[in-house]
Amino acid sequence: MKRLFDLVLAIACTLVLAVPLAIVALLVLTTSPGPALYWSDRVGRHNRIFRMPKFRSMRVGTPAVATHLLANPSAHLTPIGPFLRKSSLDELPQLWSILTGDMSFVGPRPALFNQDDLIELRTKLGVDKLVPGLTGWAQVNGRDELPIPDKVAFDAEYLQKQSLWFDIRILWLTALKVIRRDGVAH
Numbered sequence: 001m002k003r004l005f006d007l008v009l010a011i012a013c014t015l016v017l018a019v020p021l022a023i024v025a026l027l028v029l030t031t032s033p034g035p036a037l038y039w040s041d042r043v044g045r046h047n048r049i050f051r052m053p054k055f056r057s058m059r060v061g062t063p064a065v066a067t068h069l070l071a072n073p074s075a076h077l078t079p080i081g082p083f084l085r086k087s088s089l090d091e092l093p094q095l096w097s098i099l100t101g102d103m104s105f106v107g108p109r110p111a112l113f114n115q116d117d118l119i120e121l122r123t124k125l126g127v128d129k130l131v132p133g134l135t136g137w138a139q140v141n142g143r144d145e146l147p148i149p150d151k152v153a154f155d156a157e158y159l160q161k162q163s164l165w166f167d168i169r170i171l172w173l174t175a176l177k178v179i180r181r182d183g184v185a186h
Helices: 002-016 018-031 081-087 089-100 116-124 148-161 164-180
Strands: 037-043 049-055 104-106 133-135
Touching: 002 018, 002 089, 002 104, 002 164, 018 049, 018 089, 049 089, 081 089, 089 133, 104 164, 116 148, 133 164, 148 164
Parallel strands: 104 133
Antiparallel strands: 037 049
């Protein structure tokens, strides 16, 4: 049921957002050198690595680490990067990952391939069994502001409570967070 929900919603969103996606891609291309999309190696279900697209909000050559690990994250942002991140528009290409089955709309956010502490803790608590999501229970409870153990605790809680209705609640709360621009550190 969850996969069918993801497919139907991803197809609908892709159709509705086709023009805005094209506009954002053009804005990225015209405001900084490099491609419109950044493909990031991420950890998926059962700790399998997959390539996840995002609109590029950082300059080409930025180290592939979590943003909070950069000495001065703002120095790496493209001119349109702050807007893309605060509006969460940089996440829209992940509709592709949902269509291919690498991601779901709701689940734990996919870890970077080199976030060993996050991956280890998720594996220990069984969270690695979940398909990662565009949004998740941790995102609506703090997003960038949460320390890793707290994020994983929310991920583990989602593992126990997951249902279609819980996913719909998380999607609703995510929409409210995006509109308010809550919890975005960079």
